[in-house]
Every structure is written in structure tokens, then in C-alpha cells.
Amino acid sequence: MSGVWGADRVRAAEDEVFKRVPEGALMRRAAFGLANHAMTMLAELTGGVAGRRVTLLVGAGNNGGDALWAGHFLRRRGVAVEAVLLSPDRAHPAGLAALRRSGGRIAADHLAAVRSADLVLDGIVGLSARGPLRPAAAGLVEQVEAPILAVDLPSGVDPDTGVVAGPAVHADATVTFGCLKPVHVLAAGHCGEIHLVDIGIRAELGEPELVVLSDAEVGARWPVPGPTDDKYTQGVTGIAAGSAVYPGAAVLAVGAAIRATSGMVRYAGEAADPVRDRWPEVVATGSVTDTGRVQSWVVGPGLGTGKAGAEVLRRVLAAGVPVCADADAITLLAAEESRWDDRDPDTPMVLTPHDREFARFAGAVGADRVAAARRAAARTGAVVLLKGHATVVAAPDGRVLVNPARSAWLATAGSGDVLAGLIGALLASGLDPLLAAGCAVRAHEVAGQLAARDAPTSASVLVEVLPEAIRTLRLAAGFR
Ligand SMILES: NC(=O)C1=CN([C@@H]2O[C@H](COP(=O)(O)OP(=O)(O)OC[C@H]3O[C@@H](n4cnc5c(N)ncnc54)[C@H](OP(=O)(O)O)[C@@H]3O)[C@@H](O)[C@H]2O)[C@@H](O)CC1
Ligand SMILES: Nc1ncnc2c1ncn2[C@@H]1O[C@H](COP(=O)(O)OP(=O)(O)O)[C@@H](O)[C@H]1O
Numbered sequence: 001m002s003g004v005w006g007a008d009r010v011r012a013a014e015d016e017v018f019k020r021v022p023e024g025a026l027m028r029r030a031a032f033g034l035a036n037h038a039m040t041m042l043a044e045l046t047g048g049v050a051g052r053r054v055t056l057l058v059g060a061g062n063n064g065g066d067a068l069w070a071g072h073f074l075r076r077r078g079v080a081v082e083a084v085l086l087s088p089d090r091a092h093p094a095g096l097a098a099l100r101r102s103g104g105r106i107a108a109d110h111l112a113a114v115r116s117a118d119l120v121l122d123g124i125v126g127l128s129a130r131g132p133l134r135p136a137a138a139g140l141v142e143q144v145e146a147p148i149l150a151v152d153l154p155s156g157v158d159p160d161t162g163v164v165a166g167p168a169v170h171a172d173a174t175v176t177f178g179c180l181k182p183v184h185v186l187a188a189g190h191c192g193e194i195h196l197v198d199i200g201i202r203a204e205l206g207e208p209e210l211v212v213l214s215d216a217e218v219g220a221r222w223p224v225p226g227p228t229d230d231k232y233t234q235g236v237t238g239i240a241a242g243s244a245v246y247p248g249a250a251v252l253a254v255g256a257a258i259r260a261t262s263g264m265v266r267y268a269g270e271a272a273d274p275v276r277d278r279w280p281e282v283v284a285t286g287s288v289t290d291t292g293r294v295q296s297w298v299v300g301p302g303l304g305t306g307k308a309g310a311e312v313l314r315r316v317l318a319a320g321v322p323v324c325a326d327a328d329a330i331t332l333l334a335a336e337e338s339r340w341d342d343r344d345p346d347t348p349m350v351l352t353p354h355d356r357e358f359a360r361f362a363g364a365v366g367a368d369r370v371a372a373a374r375r376a377a378a379r380t381g382a383v384v385l386l387k388g389h390a391t392v393v394a395a396p397d398g399r400v401l402v403n404p405a406r407s408a409w410l411a412t413a414g415s416g417d418v419l420a421g422l423i424g425a426l427l428a429s430g431l432d433p434l435l436a437a438g439c440a441v442r443a444h445e446v447a448g449q450l451a452a453r454d455a456p457t458s459a460s461v462l463v464e465v466l467p468e469a470i471r472t473l474r475l476a477a478g479f480r
């Protein structure tokens, strides 16, 4: 598990630490770690470090201070260092003095300094960043051809929301201090490879604000049968999805549930024939009223938003088992407030909206996706899984999991149906709904990587590779 803390919490923790450690010591610790990573990067890029050129982009605050101190440490190891001061009057005084002492130069020609660099350190702005890069910094960043190492976070990206509202640094790597911040998981694509330098503030940070599940944690939790299990004891997943018009959603959701766990899947709906044709192991009926007992329901994908769909939703919500409500089920719930009343509030529910579906029942997502998901979860009493490049999963009690995407291959039709089937299977196994959603998102993403292998893929292939994805996760957890 990786914890993630927002800017206010990091500042509060740093203030606590400053009571026992001088401020400058913390910065030097951070900068020393930063310089080490810069050295490694330089060595990998150019085969050596002596005589290589590093240019520092230095803003008005402590982020620039980190860069200046790192420049000082790099100079001591024979690297040529030049600093571009974006606000010369406000550059960190102690950092600037240290750089000068060790023979670092202050660039007179900013463009030339940027153009001649083997590596650029982005110390423009860090945790106090507001909005996109300002024009002078943006103009300079545009001219960078060398790899960029971001100090703490890529400048121009909002530290707490990951929003990129204009020009921003696209880093090859980021060295951050003390802990991960939301930007690193919500805008991972702008950060490049992320390295964490321990500066001794962990104890003061408290409980994380967001959590990223590791592959090993997901693999360890994935339900597998034990010696005394049979097909029923592992939890039976019910899928109420698909229609005559949209049979594919049912085929995909059922397939994902079948491949996710080894128990049993029941299907109820108008797509019983195509579902049975594709998945002979499923027990398929035409209606939710004829389905045998299940331990969870997935309702919504391809269901339709008419009267028939509404009736299916009503029955599923009244069944008293955990529900994953996706797609048309969300639209139906949003269209009529009274439909929420069909649900026993003590029965776990996972809602899986994309942004447009989210807006229908909880208002526009806005810039702060974590806050939006948290708000919607608290209001509905359900786990809210807000889809996107980074997927945010919020529980009604305020806990939040984030899955930072490694690629965008999952942006393909039907991939949401696969996710819904996965969540349904994990709910049926009895997993806590937040974890069921979080583990499903991670397996979905791993399946996306395996399915694509660097070329476009489709939802059917995602279903095919699910066992391989689960195997990958279990291997990470040490199961062989
Ligand atoms: N405290 C410590 O010991 C430690 C701190 N650490 C380091 O300190 C960093 C936080 O430093 P910080 O709080 O001084 O602010 P920082 O992020 O450098 O911003 C400075 C100024 O930039 C400006 N600005 C704002 N937005 C902008 C934009 N979009 N584009 C351009 N400029 C923009 C704005 O100035 P303004 O012009 O608005 O007055 C703002 O005041 C943290 O990320 C970590 O690196 C580590 O060393 C660990 C120990
Ligand atoms: N750009 C992207 N990067 C990573 N994942 C994405 C991206 N776009 C969509 N996804 C993922 O793909 C899935 C799409 O779900 P959804 O919108 O319901 O599609 P569908 O209705 O076609 O099944 C979600 O899990 C979402 O997080």
C-alpha cells in the first residue's frame, strides 16, 4: 500500500518536524536525495557525469531552493551546473549561496542554458503551485530538449488535484520528498518515473488521505477456492444486464465474472441466448424473478432505461445482497430519486459512473475528482468508483483508493462492462465493497496492459486475458 497526502497535510507535518530539525536540514536532506537521482539519470543518459551539464530552473520558493542545493551537491561531484533564476530577487538565499560557493553559475542567457543542458531540473514551483505555468516559465520549458527531472512535482500541475489547466512540465522523472502527493497518482503521466526520498516526516503525516493498492496486496486478497469450497460457497454472482438491443454488454459482464473467480455465475435478462452460446458454464434465465440465489448482483450494462430496466433494478435493489450498479442502472437511479428507496441502506452498493453518469446523480465532477467522489459516496451511502485515466474509488466513510493508470488502452467500448463483472464477482466472494472495487480496477488495468501489448485491443480480449492478469497479481503476492 502506498499512502498519499495532500499539500496541507505535508506542510503541517513539516511544521511539526521543524520543531526538532532545522528547516535548512530538511531541505538539504531532500536536495541530497534529488542530486543522487540526478546523478543516476545523467549516468544512464550520457554514460558518465563528469563535465555533464545540468541546468536548474529555479522559481521563487523552496522548490527552487531544493534545486539550488541539489546543484551544489552536483557541482561537488564534478557536474557543470547553471541556474536559471525566474525570480532573481526571491531565489532561495541559502541555496543560491551554496551553489555559488561550489562554483555553480547563474545563467545570463536563459535560452542558451536550457538548450545546452544534458539534464534539466524543474524547480519552478512545488507544493505552493497555483494554476498553470506562468508565461516566462512556460516559454522556457517549451525550449527544453533534454530530459527533465521534476523537483517534488512537475510544475504547472496542481499538487492536490492533478489538474493541468495550461502549460505544464512533462517530466521524464520526478523526485518527491517525504511522501507521495495526489499529483503523483492523479497525473502520473506528467511525472514520469517517481522516486520517493525519505526526509523523516512519515510519523507526523498520520493516516493517508488516499491509498494506492499494490499488485501484491490485490493478489493477496484475490479470492481463490480452498479445499472445503464448492461452487456455491465461493459466492454466486448474478448479472442483470444486456437487452435484445445490447446483448454484448451481458456477454462481456458475464465473461468477466466467470473468469474473475471460480464459483458460479447466474445471468438474468433478454440476452440469455447469446450469453449461453458464449458461456456454457453460466446458468441463464430470462428474468430476475426466475434466478436462483446469488450473493451479489451486477445491474445496468446494456439494460436500457425504460420501464423493463427500471423493474429489473427495483428487484435487484430489493434482493438484500451487495449490488454493483453500472451504466443504465445509474441513469435510472439519477432519473428518479425515489428509486434509491428500494435499496436496503445496510446492503453494500458500488456505483461505477464515468463523468457523464456521475453528473446525472451527483452534479458535475469538476476539477477535484477525489472530492467529488468522496462527496457522492457520503451522500449516497455507496462506494463510488469514478472512472477515468486515474480511477478514484471512494467509500461513504471517506476512505479513498486511487488507481493511477499506466496506459489508456482501457478506453475501448465495453471495457466498463468487464469492470462491472469483475466487481460483481468480488462482491459475491464477500470482499469489503471498497476493496472489491479497488481490486477489480487494478486487475482491469493489468488485463488492459496484457491485452494491448502496445497495440489497440478490445473488451473481448480483456476478458480472455483476465486469468493471466489475476495470475500476475497473485505472483506479485508471492503465490506460485
Ligand atoms: N519546507 C521545507 O523545508 C521543505 C520544502 N520542500 C520543498 O518546498 C516546496 C514548497 O515550497 P514553497 O511552499 O516555498 O513554495 P513553491 O512551491 O516553491 O512555490 C513558490 C512560489 O511559486 C510561485 N508560483 C505559484 N504558482 C506558480 C505557477 N503556476 N507558475 C510559476 N510560479 C508559481 C508563487 O509565488 P508568487 O509569485 O505567487 O508569489 C509561490 O509562492 C516543496 O514542493 C518542496 O520542493 C522540501 O525541500 C522539503 C523541505
Ligand atoms: N483514457 C483512459 N485511460 C485509462 N483508462 C480509461 C481511459 N478511458 C476510459 N478508461 C477506463 O475504461 C473503462 C471504460 O468504462 P465505460 O466508460 O463504462 O465504457 P463502456 O460503457 O464502453 O463499457 C473504465 O474502467 C475507465 O476507467
Ligand SMILES: [K+]
Residues within 6 Å of the ligand: 063, 122, 123, 124, 125, 126, 150, 151, 152, 153, 154, 155
Ligand atoms: K517542480
